[in-house]
Amino acid sequence: MTSSQLTPFHLAIPVDDLEEAKQFYHGLLGADIGRSDATWIDFNFFGHQLVCHLSQSKTTEVTNPVDNHDVPVPHFGLVLEWDAFYQLTKELENKKIRFIIEPTIRFKGQIGEQATAFLYDPSGNAIEFKSFKDMKDLFRN
Numbered sequence: 221m222t223s224s225q226l227t228p229f230h231l232a233i234p235v236d237d238l239e240e241a242k243q244f245y246h247g248l249l250g251a252d253i254g255r256s257d258a259t260w261i262d263f264n265f266f267g268h269q270l271v272c273h274l275s276q277s278k279t280t281e282v283t284n285p286v287d288n289h290d291v292p293v294p295h296f297g298l299v300l301e302w303d304a305f306y307q308l309t310k311e312l313e314n315k316k317i318r319f320i321i322e323p324t325i326r327f328k329g330q331i332g333e334q335a336t337a338f339l340y341d342p343s344g345n346a347i348e349f350k351s352f353k354d355m356k357d358l359f360r361n
Contacts, residue, residue, distance in 0.1 A: 228267055228268045229268045231265075231268070231269070231270050231271070231296055232260075232271040232272075232273055233270070233271070233272060233273070233343075233345050234272075234273055234274075234275035234343065234345075235272040235273065235274060235275065235341070235342070235343040235345070236274070236343045238259075238272065238274050240342040240343070241261060241272040241342065241343065242261060243342075244341050244342050245261075245263045245265065245341070246263065248315060251264055251265045251266070252264040258274075259273060259274045260272060260274065281344075289321050291348075292338065292346035293346075294346070295338065295345075295346035295347065295348050296347060296348070297338075297347050297348030298348075298349055299350055299352065299355075299358060300349060300350070300351045302351045302352075305323075305335050305337075305350065306323075306335070309323040309335075309337050309349065317339055318339065319337050319338060319339050320338045320340060320346070321338035322337065324337070332352070332357045332360065333352070333354070333357070334351060334352045334357075335350060335353075336348060336350040336351075337349050337350075
């Protein structure tokens with residue numbers, strides 16, 4: 221499936237504390253708050269709809285090795301422009317965010333070279349921010 225125009229995605233994730241989720245996504249990452257209820261909050265997550273649903277169930281942590289890093293599965297995230305990736309990760313470092321995978325370059329000098337960084341939200345949801353050296357490599361095999 222291809223599209224000439226990107227449209228926002230919708231993603232619903234479990235959180236164990238809505239106030240912590242609000243502080244993290246709104247207070248730390250700057251996501252605007254949309255509609256909410258006693259059991260969920262909508263966020264404008266870089267132009268996409270992210271919904272945090274209150275849930276007490278936890279997922280077990282699983283990782284897959286990717287270019288010498290243990291990448292958490294499941295995870296979600298954003299592909300940013302190269303400079304925007306570095307600006308965001310620098311801001312997060314200044315806010316003393318603990319990355320589970322520090323900002324790094326993956327597949328250096330290869331097709332698909334990318335900058336990547338991983339962190340957890342307060343409920344343990346893994347988030348990846350990444351950027352491709354050449355955006356044409358996003359879906360290239």
